[in-house]
Amino acid sequence: MTVLLWVTGLSLLCWLWLALGQGFFWRTDQRLPPHRPEPARWPEVAVVVPARDEAEVLPLSLPGLLAQKYPGRARVILVDDHSSDGTAEVARRLAAEGGLPLTVTSPPPLPAGWTGKLWAVRHGVELAGQAELLLLTDADIAHGPQTLAALVAAAEAGGPPDRLVLVSQMARLRTESAWERLIVPAFVYFFAQLYPFRWSNRPASRTAAAAGGCSLVRRSALERAGGVEAIRGAVIDDVSLARAVKRTGGRTWLGLAERSPELAVTSVRPYQGLGPLWRMVSRSAYAQLRHSPALLLGTVLGLALVYLVPPLAVLAGAVTVGLPLLALGAGAWAVMTLTYLPMVRYYDRPAPAALLLPYTALLYLAMTVDSAVQHYRGRGAAWKGRTY
CATH class of the missing domain: 3.90.550.10 (Spore Coat Polysaccharide Biosynthesis Protein SpsA; Chain A)
Known part of the structure; x- marks a missing residue:
């Protein structure tokens, strides 16, 4: 439990850094200016x-x-x-x-x-x-x-x-x-x-x-x-x-x-269904990691630390009545949810849907691993009858 407490604290620190130090990535306000002056000449x-x-x-x-x-x-x-x-x-x-x-x-x-x-x-x-x-x-x-x-x-x-x-x-x-x-x-x-x-x-x-x-x-x-x-x-x-x-x-x-x-x-x-979405993500996930086993391992560990540890800590803290663990896990999960909320609203989803991000992240983790497996099987980056 002591190890989990420290890991959860690290997860919370990661989320605070992501929320404040990663270019405010979670905001959805990067849009074309609402009032655009017309060009002097419209190019071809x-x-x-x-x-x-x-x-x-x-x-x-x-x-x-x-x-x-x-x-x-x-x-x-x-x-x-x-x-x-x-x-x-x-x-x-x-x-x-x-x-x-x-x-x-x-x-x-x-x-x-x-x-x-x-x-x-x-x-x-x-x-x-x-x-x-x-x-x-x-x-x-x-x-x-x-x-x-x-x-x-x-x-x-x-x-x-x-x-x-x-x-x-x-x-x-x-x-x-x-x-x-x-x-x-x-x-x-x-x-x-x-x-x-x-x-x-x-x-x-x-x-x-x-x-x-x-x-x-x-x-x-x-x-x-x-x-x-x-x-x-x-x-x-x-x-x-x-x-x-x-x-x-x-x-x-x-x-x-x-x-x-x-x-x-x-x-x-x-x-329609999970399969096409799975293929959409897994087609390029390992390419994003430059087909590097080391980057794949780091990504899996990072996803687990950032997205999976907070809900696991909340569950463990609730079962064992470990209030420090429960508080750290809930804090990390809260920051995670708040950063996801603007995107959830952009897609017209109800606010409670943001709480499901750890489950979605687990699916993405599996998709990324599958992308590497398909690459080494010679079926990576497959699209409409072609494999790259």
């Missing part, structure tokens, strides 16, 4: 959408892109990554209903050393011509009609030295099923804990992150960073893109998507 934008077997979700996402109310010149390039479900035909049918010009194309066969998504993005970027800005978005992301204009206005604000080269929004993921409501808010919470948005948005900070579902990048900045080729094998391509452009001196910005219909950036991909 090419929207690049890599799509592999996305016929089911395109009717929910592509019409919003084609209906963008952008004052300047813009077009959409959908790169059909050798789909087998008629993705290209669905896209052409949707484009016939009007909106921005749509080009549907397919890349050459996937070469070694590239992920399929980035190979498709590269092909789309090549077809974008001399468009100054590139909106890289996923086929399962639905956009409100003012999204593109808001992103460009944010990128163009200020003079040339202060302009952003990358503006990215974390899409609101679906939370309709019970498993989605349990897993999804924690997914964004953990991402923000790893890459605090405030730190990422500081030019002098080494932290850099973006959200692959919605990233507006300047062509010139992408070229200075070495183009898509510079990150061609990255499984976590959004963070890799942000690092690449920030490394060359560009200013980046990452925030949460807005809630209003006009500015919404929303994922329409359904995750």
Whole structure:
């Protein structure tokens, strides 16, 4: 019990440090400015959408892109990554209903050393011509009609030295099923804990992150960073893109998507049951740890110390009437819950749902271990018939 008391005290200290010293990662106020001055000139934008077997979700996402109310010149390039479900035909049918010009194309066969998504993005970027800005978005992301204009206005604000080269929004993921409501808010919470948005948005900070579902990048900045080729094998391509452009001196910005219909950036991909969500997380978890057994061990121990020890201490303290242990465990759990509460509210979940974070963290711990197991079995980072 003495050892558990000390471990619980350490867990509480960890939570106090996380709450106050990790860039206030738990706050959800990093959003696009509500009042954005219009640019003096609206630059040309090419929207690049890599799509592999996305016929089911395109009717929910592509019409919003084609209906963008952008004052300047813009077009959409959908790169059909050798789909087998008629993705290209669905896209052409949707484009016939009007909106921005749509080009549907397919890349050459996937070469070694590239992920399929980035190979498709590269092909789309090549077809974008001399468009100054590139909106890289996923086929399962639905956009409100003012999204593109808001992103460009944010990128163009200020003079040339202060302009952003990358503006990215974390899409609101679906939370309709019970498993989605349990897993999804924690997914964004953990991402923000790893890459605090405030730190990422500081030019002098080494932290850099973006959200692959919605990233507006300047062509010139992408070229200075070495183009898509510079990150061609990255499984976590959004963070890799942000690092690449920030490394060359560009200013980046990452925030949460807005809630209003006009500015919404929303994922329409359904995750029915635990299995699809498990695969979504485990696909890239071990890659995030650079495939290092040492980092995996440290992560497992860290997750257990920070997320699992507090409720275990509360239970042990209640059973043994150990008031110091109960108080330390309850304190750590309280800080944990309070930091999670803003994200729970962002996803319109009731406040008591924040108390379930230790259970959700246990699932993420298991997903991370499974990600390593699948990697060593040769099935790591599997996505739609491809394994990297």
